[in-house]
Amino acid sequence: MSADPGFNRYIVQQEGKSVEMWYLDTFSKLFAQDGEARTTAAGLVHKYLRNLTLSHFGSESLRMSIEFVAKQLFGYVSDKSKEKIGEKFGNISQGLFSLPLNIPGTTYHSCLKSQREVMDMMRTALKERLAAPESYRGDFLDHALKDLSTEKFLSEEFILQIMFGLLFASSESTSMTLTLVLKFLSENPHVLKEIEAEHEKIIMNRESPDSPLTWAEVKSMTFTLQVINESLRLGNVSLGVLRRTLKDIEINGYTIPAGWTVMLVTSACQYNSDIYKDPLTFNPWRWKEMQPDVIAKNFMPFGGGTRQCAGAEFAKVLMTIFLHNLVTNYRWERIKGGEIVRTPILGFQNSLHVKLTKKN
Template sequence: MGLEVEESQMQRRKASSWLDGLASPRRNPAVLLTMYGPVFKTSLVGRQVVVSTDPEVNHFVLQHEGRLFRSCYPNTFTEIFGRDNVGELQGFVYKYLKGLVLRLFGLENLREVMLQDMEKMARERLSLWSLQATIEIKDAISAGRKKAMAMLKKILAERMESTSKECDDFFDCVVKELKKDRPILTQGIALDLMFVLLFASFETTSLVLTLAVKLLSDHPQVLAKLTEEHGLILMNRRQQNSGITWKEYKSMKFTLQVINETIRLANIVPGIFRKALKDIHINGYTIPAGWGIMVCPPAVHLNPEIYEDPMNFNPWRWKDKPELSKHFMAFGGGMRFCVGTDFSKLQMAVFIHCLVTKYRWTHIRGGHIIRTPGLGFPDGYHLRLLPKE
């Protein structure tokens, strides 16, 4: 199965710059493909793991969860997200929880409720930032996350004591389930779910949006095209100050291309972990029962045989190209395809609309990008936000 790679965890976590992977093969999962083959075995955090950079193998693994594979993440992940996190739940409990989350992130709720709320929050935040001499955009976007868990525990306790039976929001639906005589969820699962949802809402989206602003700053032709698209939306409105409609959101074709390209380069999720339930034979490889397998999205997203000039920011590559494919795995796949996909894209599109139609910005300092292996801005990314005249 390719070559066996034995690297220390410290070396794997060593920081690399945005383009270091082109010169340093060990830091770029795409280059591992040419060094060790599309599927190889290694030792990762003390576990025997098969790493797959092969789109066909990746698709097979994700599509056969529950039958041939199960979700199984390293202990460090469990310690961060909780013992009852969504990634560790299996079978009926996971499917039930997924259905519960879809009540919050489903298209109807996004269209009827969240679109207006997102725009209101984006406008308020941007207006506040424009009054400051400088902002660190990553921290500004994700502000409030640190206090969120304590707030959630307090709200959960208050709702549990309430006698109301109405489900006014997602939290009420969770509490209603917890109050059943034989609930499927526990308070631990509920709180871990809330934490994961907050992490997805704040941390991942803020990183992608920060990278988007950085890439737009570095590629003025993309910013010009994006501004043109949103300018036409305003021009076609009967009332300039009316909110974004669902029809307008669905018309943001180039915006979606920018979002997809930013997500492809961001590679927020360096690996998706599964465990083989039996010996698996696929494409000439054997994955032993009990072994972990790490599906590696960055190796696919940065593969020059799949994406021409993969390190180049080129939103036009997404024109007339299907999002749902074996070659775009930013939101996972199979039964665990991210239920917050539409929420994340809507949130980013709304933020971009409010930003490019009302504001311009200048770079103050920072903006250097590293991977450890996740995306990071060690010096921050400080901007001056100014209203357009």
């Protein structure tokens, strides 16, 4: 286990050289295709997946349209679907670190059941697209199906696994981070006042207050991004990342043998008092003065290296837009709950209960 920022950054940059991606067995089985986990895809496969993901969820695609992840992937519209995909992923998240006992009544059994239901939902959408190719929508699913004939490693089941993985990565981390933002803003009125001022200024500068949000406005929300970064720093959803050594690694006079698992505890680095003054204090203003190279070494909420989450920019923009609509249209107060715990992933001892009221 490593909480050394320099070593952690070195390891994430060694993907495919001295280390490879590694996951717990319960996690890998959840994302397995025909019994084979594809979560560690490398080389041409990984390059294809990253480029395809960025084309639909990277910063360039966000300039034209901001849609929910499921709609971007396969046209899912919650109002028209009997299945509530959010509830399914709630069950899946609960089972990730549970005892992998697949019998009725266990958390893991419920997790696998929800996973199958989500896969069936997406499989139905895939079959409908194949049966009616003229109904091209240009989303992630259409793009992947178009590449079936040119990319030999692609299959229908692999495409479903890719979409499932992207849905999982976006659903849990984004919703949890937004809950943390709500908690921190309710506990820090001076921060809330500053973020409200930023968004009210944006509306005041428009020709019409009812104009839709623009890309330029999103990019101008610097303090909002600082609030998001500070929430990620204090409440990183993931404890860290896992890698397996492909060869012996020498570090500070020690040898990490080939085949060993290395856990980079990136969340611990984000509490380093040498980098973050008063690290337990929620202080979004600290990001204003931090240098990019310092941030790169000591702040990795989305991983790092070639394996950094391709949807990182999408997640930040999605949270920014959510906060814009929240602070400009609503007031809220915390009623109860919201105590942070790790069991072992980030969560709340009691659900955060807030009271929302519409602004006049």
